[in-house]
Amino acid sequence: MAGVGFALTRGTAISGIDLDDCRDAATGELQEWARIAVELAGTYCEASPSGTGLRFFVKGVVDVCKVDAAHVELYAEGRYLTVTGRHVEGTPAEINEAPRLIAYLRERAEQFQAATRAAVERARDAEQKRQAKAAERGQRVAPAPSPLARPAPSTGDKDPFWRNVNDRAMADLAAWVPALLSDAKPAARGGYRVTSRNLVRDLEEDLSITPQGIVDWGTHDMGDPQSGKRTPIDLVMEHGGAATSQDAALWLCDRLGVEPEAIGFRGRRGEHPARSADLAGRWFEGEPAQKPAASADRTMALHKGLMVPTGRDRLEITKALAPAPDFPVASLPPVMRGAIEAIREHVQAPLSLCAHSVLSAAALVTQGCANVQMPGLPVAKPLSLFMLAIAVSGERKSACDDMALKAVAEKEAALRAQNTAEMVDYKAARAAFDAQRKKIETEKNLSFEERKAKLLLLKEPQEPLAPVIRSKEANLEGLFGLLNVGQPGIGIFTSEGGQFLGGHGMSEDAKTRTITGLSELWDSGSAQRVRAKERIFLEGRRLSISLAAQPKIASALLGDELAKDQGFVGRFLVTMPESTIGTREIRETNVNGDGRLAAFYRQCRRVMSVPPNLRDGTLNELAPPTIHLSEEAKAVWRALAQTLEEGCAPGGQWLPVRSGALKMAENAARIAAILTLFEDPDAIGHHTRATAGEITGEAMAAAAEVAMFYLKEALRITGHSVLDPETQALSETLEWLKSKYGAGNLFIPSMIQQFAPAHLRSGAEKIRERVLKLCDFGALEPVDKAVIGGKPRKEAYRIVGEDA
Template identity: 25%
Template sequence: MTNSTPLHVVRPQPVDNPQDAPPHNIEAEQCVLGAVMLSPAALAEVRPLLDATDFYRPAHARIWETVCALADRGASADPLAVGAAIGVRNLAKIGGAPYLHTLISQVPAAANAAYWAHMVRDLAYARTVAETGTRLVQLAGAADGDPAELRARVAAEVAAVTGADRRGWPDPTPLSSVPDLPAFPVGCLPDWAAEQAACVADLTQTPVDLAGGLALAALAVAAGGNVTVNAGAWCEPTNLFLVMVLPPGNRKSEVYKAMTAPIRAAERTLADLASPRIAEAVIARKLAEGKAEHAERAALDHPDDPTFVVDASEARLTLEKTRVPAEPRLFGGNDSTTEKVTSRLAEQNGRYAVLAPEGGKLFSIAGGRYSGNVDIGVFLSGHAGEEIRTERMTRTGETIDAATLTLGVCLQPGVLAGLGDTPEFREQGLLGRLLIAMPESLLGRRNARPDPIPPHVTATYERTLTALVLSLRPFGDPDATPATLTFTGEAQDAVIDLLEATEPRFRPGVGDLAHMTDWGGKLVGAVVRFAALLHLGEHLRDGYGRPIDLATFHRAVQLGEYFTAHAQAAYDAIGADPAVNHARTVLEWARRTATTRFTARDLMRGPLKGRARKVTDTEPPLRVLETHGWIRRLPAPPSVRGGQPATAYETHPDLAEDPS
């Protein structure tokens, strides 16, 4: 037997009628046994697929059991060891020692053992079906007139032969399952913020991820637009886009009130401080308006005197330069829209935030739910600290030299999943900017008698955060240049190390971020932003004058790891990974059509028609299904002239019960 000779069914003799022999293939059994005696690796590969009852020849079953027993003891399973274990008397019954060596000589390549093992297993199943048919005939002949009992016995026989054969199959993982995600590393926050977040989470019986994420958002409100951080080859602003995902009933509003109270207090203080300046500006504006009107009337009365025209022009220019500053506003809430956010950024010198326990409206409007037009420019520029120019039909356009927007919003799981329904969110880069947390809800496990928050914890948090916001806010100076933070030498080296460690994660088919490079490409930048915020929170008085140290950067890396794990789960929930979407399509097709085996070309003609134009396009979804345990690659048959056949896959026996 050679590689170019396909296996054929051998009908053992003697039989009265060769056509009556049960399905079997002696050569396939011989090749399996020879391969497992030659190669321990072959035994490890095929053992989950077979047991002794799958062999047609009893002698082959005896050899298989002996090989497995030797392997279980850690002993060699070569022909000499197998013969010695069987014993001289029993060995003669199976053809003697020469037959064991014949089995080895039958093997063209041990690497093909899995192919022959599948053939042996499939033929064994065919024999079981034939035996079941015989028993059904016997049941029909022995029926005593009780149809209910007959039906029950027939159903039992049929169930036995149609039940799932799970040998060699692991338990599959539903494609929609959310893995165990890490809890928010609240200990990475500055002590005063960490204690408040932990206590608020305990009092409200909510995941600490919500309060911890809002603590980060609060730091970003204080620093965003006022501080940048130099990472060596590039600079990052210090604003963040934080999205926490929780279902209704999780007391999100209470957490928001507690964690944003200092920002509200700082906003009131800024408003009080700005009141005299605003009042002066209002008077100056009115005076300028009066002078401009008077000068224009004089110019109209003396059209031939250029002096009056010059005076009118100067008065009009003075009026244009005399602006009334807006009342300080640090953030908006649930009613924020993209247009409102843009206008607020313009009037607040490019510094604004949206902190809302229900942020779905903001994303719905941005996605064009009501207007039909996707409008996410303010998010893209506002995340990067870029210039924004808006054109208005009814009033003067707005120019924002450096827009820095912070988001700290909560979404319901259904809203998160719906983000994938707007392709522009990913294509234009919005999804890649979101730091998403998907904590497990505590509903059903909440303590009705939590401990109150110690007064000194809340007092310290409110006093510290309020002071931080006020100290970083360039009050009265819209043209103030943001301060720039740097890293120590060790921390700067750690930034480069993180860049090097992250890069391989983008490799197609290998890296865990290969399907979400839009998000992963901003991971190191996010960590740099975290480091700056933690640094400012730790060094309230002299943060500007000292570089970010290595310990602070390591805590920022922990936050990055947390958000990476949650982003991967979020992308799965959003359906942002095309491979996962296509894998779900294939899984549903196989379940609906009861498909047990298929090739890549079957997918191109079936469920992925129009989506996969070449065989390589099917590889990502096939890889997802393999790693989740829903399909497995069938071993290729020994090569024959004319090239290799298409790779085939078989589906999990439990596919009909797919919970995903």
């Protein structure tokens, strides 16, 4: 019955959800993200009237959400929804509440909105660079419209003039494209291509101009209302700075040699800018201004053969980081949550740093208890975590770790005491074994078979395991040696990450071996080392890492191309908390009397007291049981994994941190298992050697929140100047110049090479490059002739004051 439907009002307390363009109308096949939505629904769903979408009806009043780029719409009132009755198989015939569906769709919508916001920010930055570049040329530039906002209508009017101009322009690209975009390169099919770099912007893809159409691939999937499609008039407005579509159309007519009136123009021609074949000056009143001579230009100076800006507005060398996301402490189990709150109260460190220490401690004690099985993977994975906290000295990371790892320290002390006693017995047994073997070897009147049989009867004593659970520094060789003779699960824990990241294991000649070996341990708990006189094969081992490093040291790892290419960086959960230094109160607290910490330590001891499953005949080769995801947990995990996968597509939100995003679903499953086993370690003993209980949907959802916190942190800090060594060198060079010579005074580059701190004393070429960059930031200005130290100088610079 065509037209029958349901009107949404708040009084009915029934809401409607539309998913557009997600279904094949002929086959009914769903796109993956829509299939996940159906799995999470728990309420009635049917095909839309067109057959290309889905419609859900849910109980309750939802908040309105309409994000076209995500193909998601949620309504509670003000809509009339037709009902087709084409019920989607697998969903109930009843209308129910659907909190998981709503949460999943809102998360998807937020990601697309975030991508749009990021694109707008990039467009704004690109416009600022364009303006700055034009200013360096002595040009005045009208602001260009955002590439995500459609310019004034150029094709939608009923007046045929706009269509005629665009059609003529598409038929003769050579007449206007090179004049508009000087960096346009000829491409196939008589078209042109302009790189994003030449457009002075940070988007990934190019601008394509062909007779078949114009597409800005940098914005087509970034929430652009036009999906990246452009007309010639659009391009003249966006990249030529034309204020109106009429200005753009008339300029195109000039380039095409067409009289506007002949193709339908009915406006007033006297108000548009003067016609010019040169758009280098872009659009403004009157003729394009000529660049003034260097001597007359108050903002530029000819220096060492280069036009260098002088007297510029001061720009920030190191832009402030965006606010850090909140760690989802409330989602963690009560014992872990209490420990985090207690450590924060006693140490007064950033909350995420306290949570980081508690989570890494939980990972250390549970990593040998089980493996976690994820959907679609052939083997279960270890629970080990690699974690990195970026914090300045004095942030109290050591204090957080010491407090979180108290039970582990007690366990190590007990192991050392036990090892001392066991070594006495071992040495005696070893001496007896060696003496008996020597006696058999030297005994006369024994045949070969008799001597062999006697030697085989001897049982060689096994040396007690090394009593080490935590190591502060370990190169790969030392680490393999420790895992070979020590505990089956250990951790590299240090608040001085430079000892690890700057040690021999990460030197250029050893880096590849270290990264590969550590990655294998994270992946499977196995590794091997084969040398001429040494063969070590490790199976059933576990290694967690928790490092704290200052930004400069951390940048060496996060920016290392080999570490990124090998996926090593992507395995780390990274946080850079906002500092609490300067806000802390000097006071006494009763750490030993805090019940929250006592409960956490009891839980750590309970987990460590569970006997590990070992492979038969071995002392330290784990054969852990497998913990599985419940059906609800699988649905949550698949939704997370799909969201991360889609976010890594070209233009996706997670593309800058793709390595971490693609491993974050696995990290989330590991965290979910850690939360489950830490909360109820007895569950391990209640099951067979092959299984270790089940992860609930609630635990998986909590782990997903933690994983998304770390992914958002990675996105926030990746590529930021605070982690870029060269940007730091620029900032430190300027600070040194100010402190050494003072604002307003002169210096020459050789002073930096002679007197600056050792790490800033680069070669002459690098120092001059930095000086010119500081000029570009407006922090320095060139002075061609000056007397410094009683000597005339041909090259000198002035340190610009704060009020310049």
